[in-house]
Amino acid sequence: LYLTAGVDMQQDRLECEVVAWGEGEESWSIDYRVFWGDPLAGDVWDELEDYLASPFQHESGALLPISATCVDTGGTSGMTQAAYDWLKGKTGRRIFGTKGVGGWGRAIVEKPQRKQSGNRARKVDLFLVGVDEAKLVTQRRLAVVKPGPGYMHFPHDRGEDWFKQLTAERLNVRYVKGQPVREWIKPDRARNEALDCRNYAYAALKIMNPSLKRLSERLSM
Numbered sequence: 001l002y003l004t005a006g007v008d009m010q011q012d013r014l015e016c017e018v019v020a021w022g023e024g025e026e027s028w029s030i031d032y033r034v035f036w037g038d039p040l041a042g043d044v045w046d047e048l049e050d051y052l053a054s055p056f057q058h059e060s061g062a063l064l065p066i067s068a069t070c071v072d073t074g075g076t077s078g079m080t081q082a083a084y085d086w087l088k089g090k091t092g093r094r095i096f097g098t099k100g101v102g103g104w105g106r107a108i109v110e111k112p113q114r115k116q117s118g119n120r121a122r123k124v125d126l127f128l129v130g131v132d133e134a135k136l137v138t139q140r141r142l143a144v145v146k147p148g149p150g151y152m153h154f155p156h157d158r159g160e161d162w163f164k165q166l167t168a169e170r171l172n173v174r175y176v177k178g179q180p181v182r183e184w185i186k187p188d189r190a191r192n193e194a195l196d197c198r199n200y201a202y203a204a205l206k207i208m209n210p211s212l213k214r215l216s217e218r219l220s221m
Helices: 043-052 077-087 131-142 160-166 193-208 212-220
Strands: 002-010 013-021 027-036 067-074 093-103 114-116 124-130 171-174 181-184
Touching: 002 193, 013 043, 013 193, 027 043, 043 077, 067 077, 067 193, 077 093, 077 131, 093 193, 124 131, 131 171, 131 181, 131 193, 160 193
Parallel strands: 002 067, 067 093, 093 124
Antiparallel strands: 002 013, 013 027, 114 124, 171 181
16 A cells, blocks of 8 residues: 655665555565665665656556655765765655664654754754664564564565575563663674665654555555
């Protein structure tokens, strides 16, 4: 009923997942792309922009656009600035800059902050994403075994490495002065880009908060 995308930035590439959402936040992983290139250069961002403008065909025949996208702005200062530069002026197109923040009990998405680099630079709306809570939602939904609310669908040809990334982190409980402290643990050298992309695609859904029931009625007409 509704498509969102999550983009993770690495030193030599951008990775992007497109997720379709149904009623009850049942989800389908529609596509996953890796755009190779230096984020400090412009070419890789141009490729991403072209991709985000491409619609996908619904089973009804309707063409659905990617309605919202969240882009990770974390990284070195240079990479963060490159993301800011590309994001300028794109809030109206529902392409949002995000930064993951830890901490339990946070909202999946908090109100945006205005970020500005340089006196004449255009301001960028930066949404904070509660990644600890987002990862917990994903982990719990991976345990749902029957299609319906919360269930996660994946293509049958999705590679094993991608699933390892999606499940790279585990929730650990340690005790500090007798009090339990929950934290996500990722093994050394394990990759988790797929998990990050899913978190940001979910954040995009939460920012827009569409009425999935109304969209279902509209597509069934």
